[in-house]
Amino acid sequence: MNRDKLLLRFGIVGTVIVALCCFTPVLVILLGAVGLASLTGYLDIVLLPALAIFVALTIYALYKKKHSPDKNGYNNDTKKG
DSSP states (O other), X not given: OOHHHHHXXXXXXXXXXXXXXXXXXXXXXXXXXXXOGGGGGGHHHHHHHHHHHHHHHHXXXXXXXXXXXXXXXXXXXXXXX
């Protein structure tokens, strides 16, 4: 598997998981069910920076994928179609 594709998949999956935990009460319900509901006040301290990191990683992977040469040696942004 190409490293650019792996980086892009990792960024997108991480963004979706963290966004799901940020904007829905999934993590709050899970922490309450386990008995760790007192930690819900600290979720924003962890989840918002994680979301920013994963979004930045996805943007970087898209940029890198666009500017990397394909198997013929051509850049993807200079190809005439």
